[in-house]
Amino acid sequence: MPASKIDLSPHNARAYLEPGPIVLISSRHGDETNIMTLGWHVVLEFSPSLVGCMISGGNHSFRLVRQSRECVINLPTVDMIDTVVRIGNSSGRSVDKFADNALTAEPALRVEAPLIGECYANFECRLFDDAMVDRYNFFIFEIVKAHRARRPKHPQTIHYTGDGDFMVAGKIVSRRGLFRPGMLGNGRS
Amino acid sequence: MPASKIDLSPHNARAYLEPGPIVLISSRHGDETNIMTLGWHVVLEFSPSLVGCMISGGNHSFRLVRQSRECVINLPTVDMIDTVVRIGNSSGRSVDKFADNALTAEPALRVEAPLIGECYANFECRLFDDAMVDRYNFFIFEIVKAHRARRPKHPQTIHYTGDGDFMVAGKIVSRRGLFRPGMLGNGRS
Numbered sequence: 098m099p100a101s102k103i104d105l106s107p108h109n110a111r112a113y114l115e116p117g118p119i120v121l122i123s124s125r126h127g128d129e130t131n132i133m134t135l136g137w138h139v140v141l142e143f144s145p146s147l148v149g150c151m152i153s154g155g156n157h158s159f160r161l162v163r164q165s166r167e168c169v170i171n172l173p174t175v176d177m178i179d180t181v182v183r184i185g186n187s188s189g190r191s192v193d194k195f196a197d198n199a200l201t202a203e204p205a206l207r208v209e210a211p212l213i214g215e216c217y218a219n220f221e222c223r224l225f226d227d228a229m230v231d232r233y234n235f236f237i238f239e240i241v242k243a244h245r246a247r248r249p250k251h252p253q254t255i256h257y258t259g260d261g262d263f264m265v266a267g268k269i270v271s272r273r274g275l276f277r278p279g280m281l282g283n284g285r286s
Numbered sequence: 287m288p289a290s291k292i293d294l295s296p297h298n299a300r301a302y303l304e305p306g307p308i309v310l311i312s313s314r315h316g317d318e319t320n321i322m323t324l325g326w327h328v329v330l331e332f333s334p335s336l337v338g339c340m341i342s343g344g345n346h347s348f349r350l351v352r353q354s355r356e357c358v359i360n361l362p363t364v365d366m367i368d369t370v371v372r373i374g375n376s377s378g379r380s381v382d383k384f385a386d387n388a389l390t391a392e393p394a395l396r397v398e399a400p401l402i403g404e405c406y407a408n409f410e411c412r413l414f415d416d417a418m419v420d421r422y423n424f425f426i427f428e429i430v431k432a433h434r435a436r437r438p439k440h441p442q443t444i445h446y447t448g449d450g451d452f453m454v455a456g457k458i459v460s461r462r463g464l465f466r467p468g469m470l471g472n473g474r475s
Contacts, residue, residue: 109448115325116445116453117306136304139328141340141422149338149424151330175459182464229418233330233426235338251453256305256445258458259298261465264305264440267456269447270364275371276450 105218105243107146113172113218113245114148115140116266118254119181121171122152123202124161125210130202131189132213133158134181136257138170146240147225154234157189162236166224167208170240171216175253175265207242217252218245294407294432296335302361302407302434303337304329305455307443308370310360311341312391313350314399319391320378321402322347323370325446327359335429336414343423346378351425355413356397359429360405364442364454396431406441407434 114120122133137151148170152159162168173181180198187194195202201214205221212219222238229235246252256264273281303309311322326340337359341348351357362370369387376383384391390403394410401408411427418424435441445453462470 112448115306116447117304137329139338139340140326141424147422149328151328178459178461179464182461186464186466186469226421232415233336235330237422251447251451253456255459256455258305258440259301260470261462262440262458262460264458265456266445267442267454269451269453270367270444271451272367272371273450275368275375277375280375281449 101246102219102244103247105245107220107240107243108143110146110148110220110240110243111140111143113252113254114138114170116254117256118172118266119257119263121173121181121184121213121216122150122158122162123169123171123210123213124158124165124167126161126165129161130195130211131158131161132184132194132200133189134185141237145225148220148222148238148240150236150238151234152236159234162224163227163230165209167210168222168238169205169208169210169212170220170222170238171213172218172252172254173216175255177215178255178263181255205242212244218243290435291408291433292436294434296409296429296432297332299335299337299409299429299432300329300332302441302443303327303359305443306445307361307455308446308452310362310370310373310402310405311339311347311351312358312360312399312402313347313354313356315350315354318350319384319400320347320350321373321383321389322378323374330426334414337409337411337427337429339425339427340423341425348423351413352416352419354398356399357411357427358394358397358399358401359409359411359427360402361407361441361443362405364444366404367444367452370444394431401433407432
């Protein structure tokens, strides 16, 4: 586990992914390592902790993920926005995205792909189902290990709205009192 | 088209769905109409405009959507947060969610399911692929018609983080200048 991070139960990954942030996908296959930006992801199940990602076939990362059957989903915050955009606008065919962006590749515990140390959270993923990859470039991953920073409780994630604009996560409002008890849980413990 | 709304190109639905807001799914089959809340959705393609939704089999709406092969994805804003939570914590088996929540059912143009008039945007959907429904309750819809309010440009959507907490959409920051031209487009026109 990265020194600055704490464990997160994989089934609580939803607390960070369901709000729809831009994420960085890191991957490794053989000698090749890459990072890509991704906004098209979805939580599919709590246990096992499943997340679906649409990784366009035009991305250099597509082949690395498909062949290694692994990746890490990393959660950047608004202080990393320029890095996120640069990564999304360059190709791993021509540049080393860790070195070029001064990002720290940290070892994961359950997969070969590296964690991005600067990100708020890291979700180590193994390919769970590739049945939708040929038709939709849609990978279903199982999150097998998760890490998050100790603070803040609510990270300032960034959410892409197209045309170069991002929405930055705003205030938190609680409506716990309106929920039936059985509808709560799966938070951020 | 609802009087207060303007057309939105279906392939620009990503501007509103990619940021990951909670949405309301309205559905109709025969005499039955329902509404459910949903946070587990993903953009899958621009053209055709495809979106995937994980609709749990325990929801009353699951059967209505599966049998009618249609729905409307409605985008609520923060002023509707209490309504959104009430809808998520009640079942259409026992209540009329339009009447109970004083919501306006407006006719859609391309589907039988009603639009929710109070929502910022409405995406009329037809079932495009049900191959993942049995295994994951994952429906792939095509957005065949889309409507949005004239203003504001950036709606204050709500994003669920678990445990009864919501993140409200915050400030907008542009990084257009850092994008390659081919990476822009598909905004909110």
